[in-house]
Amino acid sequence: MIPAQFDYHAPTSVDEALQLLRDADDAKVLAGGQSLIPVLRLRLAAPATIVDLGRIASLRGVREDGDAVVIGAMTPHHEVADHPLVREHALLLALATETVADPQIRHRGTLGGALVHADPAGDLLAPALALGAQMVIQGSGGTRTVDASDFFQGLFTTVVGEDELLSEIRVPKHTGWGAQYEKFTRVAQQWSIVAVAATVRVEGGTIAEARVALTNMGSTPVRATAVEQALVGAAPTQEAVRAAAASAAEGTQPPSDTNGDADYRRHLATVLTARAVLAAAG
Numbered sequence: 290m291i292p293a294q295f296d297y298h299a300p301t302s303v304d305e306a307l308q309l310l311r312d313a314d315d316a317k318v319l320a321g322g323q324s325l326i327p328v329l330r331l332r333l334a335a336p337a338t339i340v341d342l343g344r345i346a347s348l349r350g351v352r353e354d355g356d357a358v359v360i361g362a363m364t365p366h367h368e369v370a371d372h373p374l375v376r377e378h379a380l381l382l383a384l385a386t387e388t389v390a391d392p393q394i395r396h397r398g399t400l401g402g403a404l405v406h407a408d409p410a411g412d413l414l415a416p417a418l419a420l421g422a423q424m425v426i427q428g429s430g431g432t433r434t435v436d437a438s439d440f441f442q443g444l445f446t447t448v449v450g451e452d453e454l455l456s457e458i459r460v461p462k463h464t465g466w467g468a469q470y471e472k473f474t475r476v477a478q479q480w481s482i483v484a485v486a487a488t489v490r491v492e493g494g495t496i497a498e499a500r501v502a503l504t505n506m507g508s509t510p511v512r513a514t515a516v517e518q519a520l521v522g523a524a525p526t527q528e529a530v531r532a533a534a535a536s537a538a539e540g541t542q543p544p545s546d547t548n549g550d551a552d553y554r555r556h557l558a559t560v561l562t563a564r565a566v567l568a569a570a571g
C-alpha cells in the first residue's frame with residue numbers, strides 16, 4: 290500500500306530536528322525505515338510529519354569514551370557488527386547484530402531505531418540490557434541518560450517522548466569477556482522465537498561474572514538474574530551450566546503464538562541459555 294500523505298523534513302543537526310519535533314503536531318522520526326516504512330505503508334500509522342535523521346552526521350559512528358564505547362543512534366547495524374571497538378569491548382552486541390535480518394536490512398536499519406522500536410522479538414534489546422547500556426536521550430528540556438533496565442517500558446514502548454530523540458548508546462566496556470547470542474528461528478533471517486544473550490568473564494577456570502538476558506520472553510527484554518547468580522563461582526562445565534540455566538525462565542511471561550506456546554518458549558530459554566553460556570565461556 291501507499292502511505293498516507295505527510296510532510297517530509299531532513300534536518301542536518303539535532304537542534305533542528307528537535308525544533309521540528311517541537312513545532313509539529315503529529316511527527317514521527319525516521320531512522321533506517323526498516324520498521325517504520327512498513328508501518329506507514331500498511332497505514333498502521335499516519336503521522337502528519339516525518340523527520341528524517343539520515344543527514345545528521347553527529348548521530349552516526351562509534352567512539353571510545355573512558356570506560357564506555359559510545360555508539361551513535363543512527364549507526365547502521367553492519368557498522369556496529371563490524372566495528373573493532375564494538376568487537377573488542379562489547380562482543381555480545383556485535384554477535385547479536387550479525388543475526389539481524391539480512392545484509393540489505395543491516396545496511397539500512399540502525400541501532401537506535403531498533404532500540405526505540407522496542408519489538409520484543411528484536412535482537413538488540415537483550416544485549417543492551419545484559420551489557421548495562423545507557424541511552425542518551427535529547428529533547429527540548431535538555432539531555433537525560435536512562436539505563437537500559439528502565440528504557441523499555443512495554444510492548445513497542447520506551448521512555449523516549451514524542452518530542453525527544455535517542456542520540457547515543459553508551460555501552461560499558463566488557464573487554465576480555467566471552468560472549469554468545471543464541472537465536473532460535475524456524476527459518477534463516479527470521480525474528481527470534483526466543484533468543485539468549487550471554488556474556489561471561491572467566492578467571493582461573495571459574496566464571497567470575499556473568500550477564501544473561503532473554504529475547505521474546507515477555508513484552509520487554511528480561512535479565513536472567515537467577516542464572517547469573519548461579520553461574521558466579523562455578524566452573525564452566527556442561528553440568529554446572531545446565532544446572533544454572535534451568536532457572537532461565539523464572540519470572541518470565543513469554544507469549545503464545547503460531548511459532549510456539551509459552552511452555553515451549555520456557556523450555557527453549559533453558560536450552561538456549563546453557564548453549565549461550567557454554568559458548569561464551571569458551
Ligand SMILES: Cc1cc2nc3c(=O)[nH]c(=O)nc-3n(C[C@H](O)[C@H](O)[C@H](O)COP(=O)(O)OP(=O)(O)OC[C@H]3O[C@@H](n4cnc5c(N)ncnc54)[C@H](O)[C@@H]3O)c2cc1C
Pocket residue numbers: 317318319320321322323324325326342362363388389390391394397398399400401402403405406410411412413449453454455456478479480481
Ligand atoms: C524483513 C525484516 C526482517 C527483520 N528482521 C529482524 C531481526 O531478525 N532482528 C531484529 O532485531 N530486527 C529485525 N528487523 C528490524 C530491523 O532491525 C530494523 O532496522 C529496526 O527494528 C528499526 O531500525 P530502523 O533504523 O530501520 O528504524 P525505523 O524503522 O526508521 O524506526 C523505528 C521506530 O523507531 C523510531 N526511531 C528511530 N530512531 C529513533 C531515534 N534516534 N530517536 C527516537 N525515535 C527513533 C521511529 O520513529 C520508529 O517509531 C527486520 C526488519 C525487516 C524489514
